[in-house]
Amino acid sequence: MAQAGVISTAWADEPWTLDGAAVRVSLMCWGRDRAPMPMLDGLAVPAIHADLTAGIANLTTARRLLENAGVAFMGDTKGGAFDVPGELARQWLLLPTNPNGRPNADVLRPWANGMDVTRRPSDTWIIDFGWTMTEAEAAYYVAPYAHVAQHVRLVRATNKREAYARAWWRHVEARQGMNKALTGLHRFIVTPRVAKHRLFAWMRSPALPDCQLIAIARDDDTTFGILHSRFHELWALRLGTALEDRPRYTPSTTFETFPFPKGLTPNRPATADTANPHSQAIATAAQALVVARDRWLNPPELILHVPEVTAGYQDRMVPKNSAATALMRGRTLTALYNQRGKPEGAWLDALHAALDTAVASAYGLAGNLTDDEVVVQLLAFNHSHTVTAVEN
Incomplete structure (x- = not known):
């Protein structure tokens, strides 16, 4: 018997037409109907979590961590x-x-x-x-x-x-x-x-x-590298605002719950990184990613660095000519990351793989974990942090 207050059947993200407008909806059912297992999107699952997922890791139990507070806005x-x-x-x-x-x-x-x-x-x-x-x-x-x-x-x-x-x-x-x-x-x-x-x-x-x-x-390459790693990406996709096809990144539910590797939390002083080999490895991989990525976005053959009209501001990057303007129009971060997994994006995949390896080592994890295994480990790390922010 399904107990009252427990979701017995749910559809997490369904197309719907309301007064001619196409929308996305989620449907949940509670009841006491006999059913061997709850059903999520037509599939039998052991349990349905409050965020309408059924994975091994119940991420609704993730806690906000004090060491991450006051950093993301x-x-x-x-x-x-x-x-x-x-x-x-x-x-x-x-x-x-x-x-x-x-x-x-x-x-x-x-x-x-x-x-x-x-x-x-x-x-x-x-x-x-x-x-x-x-x-x-x-x-x-x-x-x-x-x-x-x-x-x-x-x-x-x-x-x-x-x-x-x-x-x-x-x-x-x-x-x-x-x-x-x-x-x-x-x-x-x-x-x-x-x-x-x-x-x-x-x-x-x-x-x-x-x-x-x-x-x-944060202005350090180590934090940048951890955030752009597979580990944080998987966490962000699951902890983003629920029920959206493009999860929303939030300071509270996404950033403040993410368990950074021990010794590499956002509240650490920047000077601590020089003595941490994991920090150095992540920083090196992150720098390599940014340098190559920036060169693809703004090839030096196509752009000019123009100082601003007054001091205190970053130089502008402007196309050298109309041909350069046309070429650079299609060089965006979205266009670049659309190439992931394709031959033309092999160099980007390799740089991210190197970054992921460095971050995995900082966690003490194997580099060949499945996505579900990564999320399970991260949730365990979140629960192992004994100091948490006051919930509000």
């Missing part, structure tokens, strides 16, 4: 047309200092969303007055303030949240915690919240990640 939510084309931003950067004696560089930052990572960079900048600047202080930055006053103020005045309407010159969610965590880092890791492939990339400070990116406040 959703990016900035602007709440208005604060973003401007790079050409306009550069005009403002070249203007004389403002009546307060300060340059517009104080409030202008390169900006990126998920498509800037998965596709080609859009050369978009953003006006950012921070989360403490008063309107009177913002007004001293004449050109950026005038732009926001024209394009944002009237829209924000109608916002139902009084704080958003009142402080219209500020972003609605400036992510103070993220900005503080990124302070002092010359680069940090980003990954799209939702994407076809679980990709990680470097972003250079003072660039501002949009809310469609998750920012990870």
Whole structure:
């Protein structure tokens, strides 16, 4: 007899048409009908977990780990047309200092969303007055303030949240915690919240990640390598927001539950890596991956490195000519990772295999585990961490 409160039959992801709109739905049944085993998507399984999976590992039992807290953040939510084309931003950067004696560089930052990572960079900048600047202080930055006053103020005045309407010159969610965590880092890791492939990339400070990116406040190659390994990818695919065909990456359920190898957790000081052979091996493999990947994305034969019009920003990479522009249009991270498992992607597969081997060694695991075996081991590692974050 199936017990009340226990899922007896479920369909995890089914196509549905509602009022002419194609949607995806999940269906669950509870009851006391006689059945030898629960049924998931038409197959008999030992049990159905709360996330509508039936694997050996019940990942709904994964705990948030304290050593991962305060490292991964959703990016900035602007709440208005604060973003401007790079050409306009550069005009403002070249203007004389403002009546307060300060340059517009104080409030202008390169900006990126998920498509800037998965596709080609859009050369978009953003006006950012921070989360403490008063309107009177913002007004001293004449050109950026005038732009926001024209394009944002009237829209924000109608916002139902009084704080958003009142402080219209500020972003609605400036992510103070993220900005503080990124302070002092010359680069940090980003990954799209939702994407076809679980990709990680470097972003250079003072660039501002949009809310469609998750920012990870680490600048070391070891953390980058662990995150881009098969181990973290499998974990992220299973721990992403449930019931989506493209799982959503979240700081809480995905990053903070992931058990990093002992001694390589995100709360470690960067200086500790020099004495850890596993860290060095992972870092070397990650560097090789990034170097080769970046060269495919931006071949030196096709691009020019152009210094920004003022100091403090990363050089721009621009095509050398119209032919280069056409060729580079198809060189995106998504296009590159679509080649995995194909002859043209053999070099990328080999680099990821080397990275996976280094990460497996850091865990003390064999390199030939199946996907299910990897997830089972990671869940066991998660449970073995005795210090966990307070659940909320």
